[in-house]
Amino acid sequence: MSILRADNITMRFGGLVAVxxxxxxxxxxxxxxxxxxxxxxxTTAFNMxxxxxxxTEGSVFFQDDKRDIDITQSRPDEITKLGVARTxxxxxxxxxxxxxxxxxxxxxxxxxxxxxxxxxTLPNYxxxxxxxxxxxxxxxxxxxxxxLMYEKSTSLPYGKQRRLEIARALATNPKVLxxxxxxxxxxxxxxxxxxxxxxxxxxxxxxxxxxIEHHMQVVMGICERIFVLDHGITIAQGTPSEIQxxxxxxxxxxxxx
Amino acid sequence: MKKERILLNIGxxxxxxxxxxxxxxxxDSYQMKILNLCGIYIVLxxxxxLINGFTGLFSLGHAGFMAVGAYTAGLLTMxxxxxxxxxxxxxxxxxxxKVEWPFLPALLMAGVVTAFVGFLIxxxxxxxxxxxxxxxxxGFSEIIRVVFVNIQSVTNGAxxxxxxxxxxxxxxxxxxAMITIVFMVFLMxxxxxxxxxxxxxxxxxxxxxxxxxxKHKVMSFTMxxxxxxxxxxxxxxxxxxxxxxxxxxxxxxxxxxxxxxGGIGSITGTTISAVIVTVAMEVLRVLDETINLGFVQIKGxxxxxxxxxSLLLMIVILFYQQGLLGTxxxxxxxxxxxxxxxxxxxxxxxx
Amino acid sequence: MTFQVFLxxxxxxxxxxxxxxxxxxxxxxxxxxxxxxxxxxxxxxxxATYVAFYAVVLLGMxxxxxxxxxxxxxxxxxxRLVEKAAYRPLRNSPRISVLISAIGVSFLIENLAIVVFGGxxxxxxxxxxxxxxxxxxxxxxxxxxxxxxxxxxxLLIGLVYFINKTKTGMAMRAVSKDYEASRLMAIxxxxxxxxxxxxxxxxxxxxxxxxxxKFPKLEPLMGLMPGLKCFIAAVVGGIGxxxxxxxxxxxxxxxxxxxxxxLPELTxxxxxxAFVLLIVILLIKPTGLMGQKLSEKV
Numbered sequence: 001m002s003i004l005r006a007d008n009i010t011m012r013f014g015g016l017v018a019v020x021x022x023x024x025x026x027x028x029x030x031x032x033x034x035x036x037x038x039x040x041x042x043t044t045a046f047n048m049x050x051x052x053x054x055x056t057e058g059s060v061f062f063q064d065d066k067r068d069i070d071i072t073q074s075r076p077d078e079i080t081k082l083g084v085a086r087t088x089x090x091x092x093x094x095x096x097x098x099x100x101x102x103x104x105x106x107x108x109x110x111x112x113x114x115x116x117x118x119x120x121t122l123p124n125y126x127x128x129x130x131x132x133x134x135x136x137x138x139x140x141x142x143x144x145x146x147x148l149m150y151e152k153s154t155s156l157p158y159g160k161q162r163r164l165e166i167a168r169a170l171a172t173n174p175k176v177l178x179x180x181x182x183x184x185x186x187x188x189x190x191x192x193x194x195x196x197x198x199x200x201x202x203x204x205x206x207x208x209x210x211x212i213e214h215h216m217q218v219v220m221g222i223c224e225r226i227f228v229l230d231h232g233i234t235i236a237q238g239t240p241s242e243i244q245x246x247x248x249x250x251x252x253x254x255x256x257x
Numbered sequence: 258m259k260k261e262r263i264l265l266n267i268g269x270x271x272x273x274x275x276x277x278x279x280x281x282x283x284x285d286s287y288q289m290k291i292l293n294l295c296g297i298y299i300v301l302x303x304x305x306x307l308i309n310g311f312t313g314l315f316s317l318g319h320a321g322f323m324a325v326g327a328y329t330a331g332l333l334t335m336x337x338x339x340x341x342x343x344x345x346x347x348x349x350x351x352x353x354x355k356v357e358w359p360f361l362p363a364l365l366m367a368g369v370v371t372a373f374v375g376f377l378i379x380x381x382x383x384x385x386x387x388x389x390x391x392x393x394x395x396g397f398s399e400i401i402r403v404v405f406v407n408i409q410s411v412t413n414g415a416x417x418x419x420x421x422x423x424x425x426x427x428x429x430x431x432x433x434a435m436i437t438i439v440f441m442v443f444l445m446x447x448x449x450x451x452x453x454x455x456x457x458x459x460x461x462x463x464x465x466x467x468x469x470x471x472k473h474k475v476m477s478f479t480m481x482x483x484x485x486x487x488x489x490x491x492x493x494x495x496x497x498x499x500x501x502x503x504x505x506x507x508x509x510x511x512x513x514x515x516x517x518x519g520g521i522g523s524i525t526g527t528t529i530s531a532v533i534v535t536v537a538m539e540v541l542r543v544l545d546e547t548i549n550l551g552f553v554q555i556k557g558x559x560x561x562x563x564x565x566x567s568l569l570l571m572i573v574i575l576f577y578q579q580g581l582l583g584t585x586x587x588x589x590x591x592x593x594x595x596x597x598x599x600x601x602x603x604x605x606x607x608x
Numbered sequence: 609m610t611f612q613v614f615l616x617x618x619x620x621x622x623x624x625x626x627x628x629x630x631x632x633x634x635x636x637x638x639x640x641x642x643x644x645x646x647x648x649x650x651x652x653x654x655x656a657t658y659v660a661f662y663a664v665v666l667l668g669m670x671x672x673x674x675x676x677x678x679x680x681x682x683x684x685x686x687x688r689l690v691e692k693a694a695y696r697p698l699r700n701s702p703r704i705s706v707l708i709s710a711i712g713v714s715f716l717i718e719n720l721a722i723v724v725f726g727g728x729x730x731x732x733x734x735x736x737x738x739x740x741x742x743x744x745x746x747x748x749x750x751x752x753x754x755x756x757x758x759x760x761x762x763l764l765i766g767l768v769y770f771i772n773k774t775k776t777g778m779a780m781r782a783v784s785k786d787y788e789a790s791r792l793m794a795i796x797x798x799x800x801x802x803x804x805x806x807x808x809x810x811x812x813x814x815x816x817x818x819x820x821x822k823f824p825k826l827e828p829l830m831g832l833m834p835g836l837k838c839f840i841a842a843v844v845g846g847i848g849x850x851x852x853x854x855x856x857x858x859x860x861x862x863x864x865x866x867x868x869x870x871l872p873e874l875t876x877x878x879x880x881x882a883f884v885l886l887i888v889i890l891l892i893k894p895t896g897l898m899g900q901k902l903s904e905k906v
Contacts, residue, residue, distance in 0.1 A: 108449075
């Protein structure tokens with residue numbers, strides 16, 4: 001069953017077409033990759049799906065059990081609330097705050113208590129706050145950052161910052177997780193670890209994952225389907241082996257003689 | 258451990274109340290005025306820190322908020338006879354002519370009216386960022402002042418209001434200051450406080466984490482406006498006289514100085530620096546005025562005081578951007594740390 | 609309102625608009641290159657007027673044509689000094705710090721002016737040639753109101769030529785696009801920024817002197833309101849764009865004069881006009897009339 005659908009979304013900046021008619025359906029439980037050379041429009045596609053940009057044309061839909069919700073004009077926070085979380089290419093943690101606070105903040109969107117009961121720590125809020133702490137600590141434990149939870153987030157080594165960003169996204173209770181180059185800047189060993197980690201969280205959190213990635217090893221090893229963008233145009237889609245043998249893809253990556 | 262903390266907190270507050278009693282008995286009226294101003298500036302500093310420091314919205318509209326608060330409370334508390342005397346150029350609109358409220362409801366009303374104004378201004382303006390937001394809020398603050406000069410039948414125009422009941426005493430000013438401190442501590446500890454900080458750190462990431470930027474920004478701005486209004490009301494009813502030109506940009510500048518000096522994003526820092534700046538503002542008044550020592554007169558240089566304060570702001574922002582405390586807060590652990598340090602023999606530290 | 613009266617207001621509005629435009633260009637140039645409101649710009653304008661005043665007092669009224677250039681050169685140096693002291697050390701700091709520093713230096717200059725020049729207003733000396741009244745078919749024009757637009761246009765032409773045709777101008781445009789890339793092209797970024805401040809200050813100085821000739825009352829805080837208004841003019845036109853600043857300046861100048869002329873009961877709100885205009889523009893078209901959309905990279 002499909003969970004997220006982009007219907008021919010196009011993004012124009014002035015005269016430049018960053019992404020042209022990107023058409024995609026994510027099925028529940030899949031891991032799908034999005035690859036392409038630099039400047040192909042991958043992050044722009046992400047930004048359209050998550051509401052950071054409003055597509056110039058086309059629509060984005062999020063499917064619930066019964067509903068089919070048009071999220072094309074929704075704000076990023078509304079989309080996250082529905083269950084689409086993301087990470088960023090150039091890690092965007094809350095820099096001055098602790099590791100724990102970073103994850104706690106991602107719980108805020110599910111908070112039911114209003115600001116006054118929160119301030120007065122009324123019983124209903126206290127209960128929610130306690131649940132938030134427990135959930136966050138549990139989450140940090142699962143991603144192996146519990147020992148570091150009182151550290152400032154930027155004091156973590158690079159690889160752990162990436163993990164923290166994923167943990168933070170998970171704290172919003174997503175159904176779909178969008179990862180923007182999670183393995184960027186990692187060495188082969190770290191990338192492989194990350195791959196296991198991603199496969200692992202998909203199982204445990206029942207996620208559908210859509211990821212941009214440059215490391216072919218990671219993409220080919222873990223993704224069930226792959227989309228290839230070049231100059232904003234979807235030049236190929238299919239299983240990893242299909243993509244590996246696709247001439248257009250090879251051309252786009254290696255150039256034509 | 259937790260119980261111990263609570264006892265310590267209660268003890269500290271009680272100790273402080275006793276201290277206020279002693280001040281109340283021993284200080285002369287000039288010193289009392291400074292003490293009152295300290296309390297009021299704590300309220301104002303914290304309200305600006307909530308907006309600018311914790312939520313990262315660079316707003317320069319405080320003087321305008323204070324004007325709204327001061328006028329609301331002033332008009333509500335002034336006696337009808339006094340109003341008649343004040344409004345000799347143009348009579349006051351009938352609906353305000355007869356009201357005379359006690360101080361507490363007037364103070365709350367001042368906060369509520371200002372919060373409402375803050376909400377009205379915030380809703381459109383908070384879509385802007387950084388310097389645009391700064392200039393737009395500054396613009397609104399100026400508009401409020403210009404409007405107050407011009408709506409004579411409500412504000413008495415440029416003549417201002419004279420003879421406000423001077424309700425504000427140290428219990429009101431420091432009571433409000435304490436309530437504001439407690440409010441801020443609890444707010445910033447809560448999930449909403451964390452959401453504010455997230456917006457300050459990275460708007461795009463905060464939004465991606467499902468935090469509605471608009472809702473939380475307006476919330477922070479409205480709360481800040483509330484306390485700025487209350488602070489303005491306390492100030493008006495302390496001085497007894499208000500006029501629109503009191504509420505110029507300089508006033509916002511003074512509060513900004515307090516926030517920057519204390520550490521942008523620290524409740525403790527703002528509280529301490531509010532006291533330091535207020536006292537220094539008064540003490541350094543001597544620089545502007547001529548001092549008569551009987552045998553010799555030392556000529557004051559008007560403006561020197563503000564030169565020092567602007568220099569101070571520049572030095573802090575250029576060399577000590579953290580201010581006094583950065584984003585750190587007071588906690589009783591400070592003392593145990595100091596104790597712990599004393600216990601450690603110096604030899605061991607070397608190793 | 610007769611046609612003559614209308615023309616009268618129009619010339620007034622044109623000369624006020626020219627002054628606003630001249631000062632607004634300084635804001636826009638600095639913003640274009642530093643992405644920063646130079647809060648002290650209005651104060652630089654004030655300093656220029658005071659220096660011109662003292663220079664005329666020292667040299668005598670006949671030598672105003674030496675006194676004014678001295679003031680302009682002084683202001684040029686002063687603008688560069690302000691940049692070096694208050695902005696350069698914070699090149700890599702958060703925007704909020706730079707903004708606070710800008711406000712701080714503005715206050716510092718204002719209060720130093722009170723200390724040095726005294727708080728009491730002074731009367732700006734007006735050489736007779738700027739004070740003649742012409743009568744053209746019922747419309748009386750003070751000669752300064754004629755000089756202001758002419759000088760403004762001349763300066764504008766010079767500036768546009770400088771920015772578009774000279775090597776330094778090209779470097780300026782490069783720096784406003786990308787610091788790093790400019791550095792790689794062997795452009796001394798700090799020097800270009802400083803120069804931009806200098807040029808902005810020169811325009812503010814010319815504006816300030818003409819302001820003094822039109823409204824001959826000097827006060828240490830005289831730069832505050834015109835400063836804010838001209839910043840608004842720059843934003844209204846589209847900040848970072850020189851044509852925008854000129855357009856914004858004229859809209860503001862003409863708008864203010866016409867508001868008072870057409871709706872005299874709103875005279876008291878004259879100073880609020882600019883702010884209302886600002887807020888309306890920011891809400892409708894935040895990039896200003898001529899501005900281009902800048903989007904943040906995610």
